[in-house]
Structures are given as structure tokens and as C-alpha cells.
Amino acid sequence: MKLLLKAVTIASAIVAAPALAESWTLAPAGSHLAYGSIKKDTVGEVNSFTGLRGHVTPGGKAEVEIDLSSVETNIDIRNKRMIEHVFSKAGTASLTTKFDMAEVSGLSVGETTTVDAQAVLSLSGTDVTFDAEMFMARLTETQVKVSTNDMVFLSTEDAGVNAGVDKLMELASLPGITRTVPVTARLIFNRDEEQAPVAPAPIAVAAVTGDVKAGKKVFRKCSACHKLDEDHHTVGPSLHGIIGATAGQSDGFRYSAPLQKSGVVWTTETLTAFLSDPRGTIPGNKMQFPGLKKDGDIANLIAYLQAETQG
Ligand code: HEC
Incomplete structure (x- = not known):
């Protein structure tokens, strides 16, 4: 939970900084x-x-x-x-x-x-x-x-x-x-003291803030089940272009109902929540992964996913 908060804070700070x-x-x-x-x-x-x-x-x-x-x-x-x-x-x-x-x-x-x-x-x-x-x-x-x-x-x-x-x-x-x-x-x-951040910038911009190289290492924890090339599904669905996509909609992969019907859109925020606690965030989904617990891992991973498949 601490990690989640921190990652979200970093992400929103980055999004908000240039245009308060x-x-x-x-x-x-x-x-x-x-x-x-x-x-x-x-x-x-x-x-x-x-x-x-x-x-x-x-x-x-x-x-x-x-x-x-x-x-x-x-x-x-x-x-x-x-x-x-x-x-x-x-x-x-x-x-x-x-x-x-x-x-x-x-x-x-x-x-x-x-x-x-x-x-x-x-x-x-x-x-x-x-x-x-x-x-x-x-x-x-x-x-x-x-x-x-x-x-x-x-x-x-x-x-x-x-x-x-x-x-x-x-x-x-x-x-x-x-x-x-x-x-x-x-x-x-x-x-004025109370400053509300403006609408977040497109997520693609926010995602480039992690360390891509470090993120590549983190991805080793995912690569047993996920590939990055388009439509290449293995145990898990391909993660090509995942940022900005709606959950559970990749053609040709059989998702669990909870994930497919979640309606979640994968942004820095929702990915951060999901990857730190996959089962708690979308109960009943079939991703057998306990979650990433180390500070910074998720931001780096998101940067890597972004650079590799959407940059
Ligand atoms: C043991 C296999 C396994 C590992 C390891 C794993 N996943 Fe998954 N992942 C899955 C499966 C299976 C699904 C589909 C879940 C469902 O349909 O409920 C999934 C779903 C997802 C989704 C949703 C995809 C979509 O199309 O909506 C994301 C995002 C995701 N995983 C990211 C990751 C990341 C990032 C890692 C590494 C940190 C990871 N996963 C590790 C098996 C795995």
C-alpha cells in the first residue's frame, strides 16, 4: 500500500508539474x-x-x-x-x-x-x-x-x-x-494557496518517467507469462500497447470474466494499483502473480512497457 501511494504520487507529480x-x-x-x-x-x-x-x-x-x-x-x-x-x-x-x-x-x-x-x-x-x-x-x-x-x-x-x-x-x-x-x-x-492540478496529461507522457533499463529487468518477472509482440499470447495475454488499453480486450486471449468485465483502463495509476496487488485489485482474475513490492519497480516497468511497445 505504501508503494502504491508513492508510485501514484510520483506519477501525479510528474503529470502536474509543468502546468499547475x-x-x-x-x-x-x-x-x-x-x-x-x-x-x-x-x-x-x-x-x-x-x-x-x-x-x-x-x-x-x-x-x-x-x-x-x-x-x-x-x-x-x-x-x-x-x-x-x-x-x-x-x-x-x-x-x-x-x-x-x-x-x-x-x-x-x-x-x-x-x-x-x-x-x-x-x-x-x-x-x-x-x-x-x-x-x-x-x-x-x-x-x-x-x-x-x-x-x-x-x-x-x-x-x-x-x-x-x-x-x-x-x-x-x-x-x-x-x-x-x-x-x-x-x-x-x-x-493562491489552494492549487488544483489541471487535467492529467495523456498517460503516454507520464509513463516515460521511470528508468527504462531498470524496467527491463523488472519485466523478467513477467516474461514467463507475457510477451510484448502484438497478439503473441502465452500463459498471459500479450502486453503490446497495454498503456491506454481497456483491460481484458486483447483478441485471441481467453480472459477470466472478472478481468474482462472490469472496465478498467490501463493507466499509470490503474497499472500501479493492479501490479502491486493483482488479486486484491481485481478479485477473481487468473493472473498467478503475487505483485511487485519494491519501490520504483512499477514506474520503471511502465516506462519499459511504454518504450518497448508504444514509444
Ligand atoms: C504466472 C503468469 C503471470 C505472470 C508472472 C504475470 N502475469 Fe500478468 N497476466 C497473467 C494472466 C494469466 C493474465 C490474464 C488474467 C485474467 O484473464 O484474469 C494476466 C493479465 C495481465 C494484465 C492485464 C492484461 C489485459 O489485457 O488487460 C496485465 C496488465 C498484466 N498481466 C501485467 C503483468 C505484469 C506487468 C507482470 C510482471 C510484473 C505480470 N503480469 C506477471 C499471467 C501472469
Whole structure:
């Protein structure tokens, strides 16, 4: 039983490792979203949002929610005017994009990369689509930083806030405010703790992980009754192409009813269970074999069967 568990654990770890279904949650403390404006042609100002929430799904869909009432212009009255006139008291805006999660998972700690992302900003019922080059750094095993590589320019007209900006100009008696707004973002995401493995990869991939040479030796325990060439049945059925096959279905071999009717599909998992305890796993089958008890034997054997007849 110990062996069985271990072998299954190894097999599932191998299957799951390259593509963990990772989801990530934005850490508001380390994140920062800012935009700039220039008034009267000469006075540049930076505004930012302190209220950010966000999440990235295992499929790479990222959504950041911006609490528009959290806008910080460093002047109270201006904050109020922004919320009321530019953001039309919309509450929240959302920023959605999609990341290639293979790229994210593939980054080792300390590594960085740049990716092209297409993002959509939804603000008061208007969607603005824009391209942004994003810089990505894996800070730790469980933390990534995503930031704009350059600044991104958004047009106030596209964002549907031109009238609001007109109103600001009027209220502050300003001759002009630029209608193209540079935006920069620094987003920190922490990996969620509960990570469910994605659907297992095809078993053929998982099976190549044992040691084929060692598996060949293990097969000596089977070869008295099993051959590997197709349709060559002896005491037991040929094991040609056994991985992925349904139990008890080889043409020309007379199986016992329990095995033939078991409906078992031979995968790393089911073979591991069967070979460690043939009689306990499929009671009443007629394979006269006590089972393999040594750690690693089964994984190696499966690798050998795979390489020999399915590679
Ligand atoms: C003493 C003979 C004997 C030995 C040794 C033996 N088997 Fe079998 N094996 C059989 C027989 C007979 C069957 C058919 C059982 C039935 O029909 O109930 C069988 C069935 C199987 C099946 C199911 C095949 C199918 O088509 O569904 C697998 C898999 C299998 N054996 C693998 C092995 C492996 C791997 C070993 C060595 C670790 C091994 N066996 C050792 C006799 C043996």
C-alpha cells in the first residue's frame, strides 16, 4: 500500500508539474496604478488610484478592478471633481487582459520577460481596447510583478471622459488639459494557496518517467507469462500497447470474466494499483502473480512497457 501511494504520487507529480492550474490574487499594498495629466501645456501632475483589487484565473484571464473613488490627486477638491465629473460617479472601472500562463509558470525566481498584452478598460459603460507591452518578473515562487514596460497612452475621447475633462477646465478656469493620458501600472500578484492540478496529461507522457533499463529487468518477472509482440499470447495475454488499453480486450486471449468485465483502463495509476496487488485489485482474475513490492519497480516497468511497445 505504501508503494502504491508513492508510485501514484510520483506519477501525479510528474503529470502536474509543468502546468499547475495557478490562480493569482492582486496584492493592493504593493500595486500602483497612476496616470498623468498636463494642464496649461506646462504643469504636469500625477494622479493615482489606491483602491485596486484583482485576480488572474488559471487560464490567464486577468481582471483588475479600480475603485474610482479612491483617486488621489493630492488635492481634496480635485479628487471630488474627478469623481463627479470625469468618472461620472461610476464606482469602479475594470481592466481586463489575458496572460499566457505558460510564460508566467515558466519564469524561475529572479527571471523577467516582456509580453504583449491586449487590454480592455471599461469605464462608465465605455470599453477602450489598447495594446500594452508588459514587463513581468517573478519575485519569489509565489509572487510575480507585472508592470507596464513603457507608459500606455489613453485618449480621453476613447475613454468617453472628454465632456468631464471639459467640465474640469471650466471649474478650474483652465485654458487646456491634454486629452491624451499616460498611464503606468505596477501590479503585484500572489499565487493562491489552494492549487488544483489541471487535467492529467495523456498517460503516454507520464509513463516515460521511470528508468527504462531498470524496467527491463523488472519485466523478467513477467516474461514467463507475457510477451510484448502484438497478439503473441502465452500463459498471459500479450502486453503490446497495454498503456491506454481497456483491460481484458486483447483478441485471441481467453480472459477470466472478472478481468474482462472490469472496465478498467490501463493507466499509470490503474497499472500501479493492479501490479502491486493483482488479486486484491481485481478479485477473481487468473493472473498467478503475487505483485511487485519494491519501490520504483512499477514506474520503471511502465516506462519499459511504454518504450518497448508504444514509444
Ligand atoms: C504466472 C503468469 C503471470 C505472470 C508472472 C504475470 N502475469 Fe500478468 N497476466 C497473467 C494472466 C494469466 C493474465 C490474464 C488474467 C485474467 O484473464 O484474469 C494476466 C493479465 C495481465 C494484465 C492485464 C492484461 C489485459 O489485457 O488487460 C496485465 C496488465 C498484466 N498481466 C501485467 C503483468 C505484469 C506487468 C507482470 C510482471 C510484473 C505480470 N503480469 C506477471 C499471467 C501472469
